[in-house]
Amino acid sequence: MDTYYHPKDLGHFPDMGKEAPELWQKFLEWYTAVFKEGALTEREKALIALAVAHTVQCPYCIDAYSTACLEKGSTPEQMTEAVHVAAAIRGGSSLVHGVQMRNHVEKLSM
């Protein structure tokens, strides 16, 4: 079945460098540096990436960072908690916009 997302397409990510090799190189260097151990460990950064992947709903990133989290030593429990953090922020973000709704309703109402 044809779909917009194909798991094998992740392997073709470097093809994005074909038309703009300098930009691709800059992206790769920056990306690699971001995930190196710094004030945060590589494991912690992979957990953040996993949570963000769920927020941006990128199936490639979810596959890639599920593997990365396991290979950095996170447990499925820790990964699940990270996804809950993403979900809580998404849910909370919707809910907090209710204040805007309330403000607007208040302005219009008697």
Next chain:
Amino acid sequence: MGLVTLLNSKSPLADSAAQRATLDALPIDASFARAVASAGHAPLRTRGVEVLQVNVGKRCNQACHHCHVDAGPDRTEVMPDAVVDACLAFLERSGIATLDITGGAPELHPRFKDLVVCARAAGRHVMDRCNLTITQLPNYADLPEFLARHQVEVVASLPSFAARQTDAQRGEGVFEQSIAALRRFNQLGYGVEGSGLILNLVTNPVGAFLPAGQAALERDWKRELARRFGISFNRLYTITNMPISRFLEFLEASGNLQAYMEKLVGAFNPATVDGLMCRSTLSVGWDGRLYDCDFNQMIDLGVESGAPQTIFDASVQGLTGRRIAVGRHCFGCTAGAGSSCGGTIAG
């Protein structure tokens, strides 16, 4: 526990030739001999014998899903007395500094304590590859005290500091028993700074992925085992699962075999080749046959034909510089930071 071995479930993969054929049949452009040649080892040879690793048999009180030995309670292969004696005699005459005892659960062997006592009396460093739960069996409750008395290094298997992952790999209830065993080892001074009693942990990934970086993971494990259970240990060794035996069966059944092999091959790290354990280890099978490593032993890849074939005619001179038997499974030891019985090889 209570899992079935490949042999007794009559799996085709119980046959070591079938395991090798399965790996060789994968559509991957990969030759380990070619890979190590690119790292300056054409062919790969041993540099000596620094560790005598003796596999005393396939009997085990557990039957872990990833076991490369296909060990279990239903296995009957046990090293005969004559082979045990030959191992000790070789250790004595060779001057090899370290005896590494493995299995199965090596402590189930009736001569286990003999092996330890004789090797220690000869001044050798002795390592026991312990599954931890063996110490919780009534007849083996004195093992930790025995090991401590003889200052044996304990290398204990624990895939995760979480119960679910440990039990998923090693069997229901293993985690709880492992924690009880680790607490007992700690009480005796094992893993406690300044005691001189070494307790190292070994973790294999619980699935078709590579192990985490050893140094970072060790920091996490020390923190988590102390926080959750008050347990301390010396070093954490991360070991890659080899695509043989029961882990190979898991890879096939779960549809991960091709991708896992591609991952191992793609992660080949030339910097690991110098430190490969096969270059300095001699592995002895339960029947006395010699191998370059415990993995080769399990797929029946013996030492090269010109070298001594059994422990009865072993000599360090005859085994040094021998050509190492290699296959596609060997990519498991060279992936990423590399893997050995002592954990990471490079970095």
